[in-house]
Amino acid sequence: MVERSLEEFDAKSFIRELTEQPGVYRMLDADAQVIYVGKAKNLKNRVSSYFAKNDHTPKTRVMVKQIAAIEVTVTNTEVEALLLENHYIKQLKPRYNVIFRDDKTYPYIHLSSHKFPKLGYHRGARKQGGDYFGPFPSGSAARQSLSMLQKLFKVRQCEDSVFQNRSRPCLQFQIKRCKAPCVGFVSEEEYAKDVQLTRLFYQGKSEEVLQSLQTQMDAASEALEFESAAIFRDQLASLRALTQKQVISGVMIDADAFSIKLNAGVLCAVVVTVRDGQVLGSETFFPKLKLDVSLEELFESFVLQFYLSGREAPKEVILSSEQVRANVLESAIEKVAERRIRVADNVRGDRLEWLKLAEKNADIALQNKLNSNASQMEKVTQVKEQLGLDELPLHMECFDISHTMGEGTVASCVVFKRGAPDKSSYRRFNINDVTPGDDYAAIEQAVYRRYARMVKSDENLPDLILIDGGKGQLKSALQALEQLSIQQPAIVSVAKGTERKLGMEQLFFPGQSIAKILPENSEALHLIQHIRDEAHRFAIAGHRGRRKKQRNTSWLESIPGVGPKKRQQLLKHFGGLKNIEQSTLNDLKKVKGIDTHLAEKIYNYLHE
Structure with missing residues (x-):
């Protein structure tokens, strides 16, 4: 696979238009596979940090190099983003979310069904009686909720074994986080009120809880019980700070x-x-x-x-x-x-x-799509200006060749329209009848076959043709266009340069012996690199497929008239391809199902 550069993704343009709202972002590689899922209170700040900082860990640096696209889902709150992030990680199992691969369930808050119910942390199967509230995005979030509710409503959180064996109040009573029902310091009716307020709060009925506390505060104030009124006032303030509408957990419907x-x-x-x-x-x-x-x-x-x-x-x-x-x-x-x-x-x-x-x-x-389109058009405009073209290259095509020591040669042609890949128009060509390893002849054949078809079907030719290679490949492509006697489109070859470093590409134009080198930060160069790498990737994929197919077949399949059954009879009779190759005409005639005419055809094929 071709390693993609950050310029292809165009992180700068993407981040420039990214929202500052909370949400979840999903990073995708060149194969459109999600490699990382994260959540953010501010999407723009969080995503930009991956590209703005240089002090990342090695794992993060490796991941960032693989980013080919980023998708975002906006949420109303950071809490929603937390829950959604966990869902995506469980569903997609991105390889860089190692910390989340334990696939644990969400934690819940459990309110037991005892006479004096206990409020506690729960993870796992919900088999006990009582009410379960959640899920919470993490264990720390659930425990933080328990701590806040302990201050607000003072419902006990001790284990039943401790509760049943207390003879005096524990420290929680001393620091005003429990009303000590274990030793009878609070009536069942009063304790039930706190339990009900807790239940209403976790059911999302925070307005009812606020109204109840407001009523109690007003009543205490009118009765001149200012200390009690102050307690209710503090509860109201704390509860309002905690209250947050969560769309993530609504009515139980699909x-x-x-x-x-x-x-x-x-x-x-x-x-x-x-x-x-x-x-x-x-x-x-x-x-x-x-x-x-x-x-x-x-x-x-x-x-x-x-x-x-x-x-x-x-x-x-x-x-x-x-x-x-x-x-x-x-x-x-x-x-x-x-x-x-x-x-x-x-x-x-x-x-x-x-x-x-x-x-x-x-x-x-x-909006991101429109901005992306606008950004790509800016690059297309830069290509026109920096290459000195007469018209905007709205339609660009690029050719590349791939083979292994001359075996399974495949040419690719990728198509970009308005600066974006048009994958439905991509084409591959199996190169035949050329000397193995002759890239010049392969380019000439691919270019000729591509545009001969387009001329025959009266299709519009591209505004710019890119050839992966140097002056030799460019000359071969020009020869193919001359054979077709068509008006020559703008054509440029892209060579990697003497040091073969990214950003040092040499551009060769027809009739010019000196290459043009664009600035390393040029938007035009970034788009040309993207197109060239895409053509390289598409050619390699085609070559590997062809090579694999060739290695999984035999020359027997190339002989007309020799089907699966006759191939099976030949192999069974001779015991292998090598023995068939060494056989005589009389040997072939002895095979069941092979008549004289077919035996001669096989013999002639072996000795041509």
């Missing part, structure tokens, strides 16, 4: 929330997946935009295709009300899923928060 955005000819669709009330992540798509189709039709078509592709439809599908006909789409999805589905187009509460999350991610993804 739902998909869709948002679709269209701007400047680019269509972006985002799906936020919710299972058991938890946001498990988001997916971003950029469907190819069809002409003369309304946004409503695009939305309905995308949602249907999403489920027709094999995705299991949840119980609810949440969509923006102004962009769809909910009743029509509901009927269509029900036919696909073969069960009842609810399409909600006018939502509130948690469902509205999920929809807003989808819309927020769609807005950001679309």
Whole structure:
């Protein structure tokens, strides 16, 4: 695999437009595999730190060199980012998230069902009675929550064995973190009030808890119990600081929330997946935009295709009300899923928060896409200016050759349009009838075959042709174009230079003996490097595939009229290819199923 440089990813442009909101980022390598997942309170600051600092550990430096793309999912809070990060790591198992590979479950807070319930930390199977609250993103987060609740509501956290054998209050009572129910210092009714407030808080009903504390504070103040009122006041302040709306843990339903955005000819669709009330992540798509189709039709078509592709439809599908006909789409999805589905187009509460999350991610993804396109066009403009071209090279193609000591020679042709790869237009050519190892002849054949087809089908030729190699490869490509008698496009060969260092590439132009060297920080050079490396990668992949296929076949398969059964009979009769090669015509005639005519054909093939 070709090692990719940071310039290909264009980290600077990506970070410049990155949001400062909390979220999760996923780093991908050249094969589009997620290699690292992280969370951030500020996505822009966190992601930029990977490229701005030079004091990273060796592992981090190795990882950064492999980054070919970064995807982000924006969340409403850092807590959501923590939970979502854990989900992605469990699901994708990125190789650089070593610390998370234990695959542990989330910790919970357990409120037991005793007469004086215990509030405690729990991880593992939830088999005991009582209430479980969570999950929490980490053990430290759960324990921090326990500590804060201990100060607020003073529900005991000691083990049952300790609770049942106390004869006097422990230290927790002395520091005002427990009301000592173990020795009867608090009634069952009063303790139950604290337990209920704890339960309401963990159920997300913090407003009810705040109202209850406010009422108690007002009552204590009116009764001139200022010390008690101060305690309630401090509880209110602490609780307000802790209270945070979490969209990650909402109502216990399964739902998909869709948002679709269209701007400047680019269509972006985002799906936020919710299972058991938890946001498990988001997916971003950029469907190819069809002409003369309304946004409503695009939305309905995308949602249907999403489920027709094999995705299991949840119980609810949440969509923006102004962009769809909910009743029509509901009927269509029900036919696909073969069960009842609810399409909600006018939502509130948690469902509205999920929809807003989808819309927020769609807005950001679309803007990043548009900015990326603009950034690529800036590079295309730089190529025009620094190479002295007459027109913008909106359509560029690059050729490269790959072989092993002349074996399995393959030529690649990669296509870039508007500075971005158009992978559906990539082509490979198996090079035959040339001297093994003759790269010049291989380039000439590949260029001729590529543009002979394009001329025959009346396709537009590229604005710029790049050839991986030096003056020899450039001359061969020019000879192929001359044979086709076509108006010659701009053509340049890209050589690695005398020291073969990245950034020292030499560019050779037709009719010029002196190479042009672009500045190492040139945006034009970065784009040319990207195209050249992509052509190299595509050629190597094709060569390896061809070589493997050749080594897994024999010359017997090349003889017309010798099918699998006859090959089997030949091998069985002679015991191997070497004995077949040494056989006489009479020996071949003795093989079952081989007549005189076929025996002569095999014999002649062996002795040509």
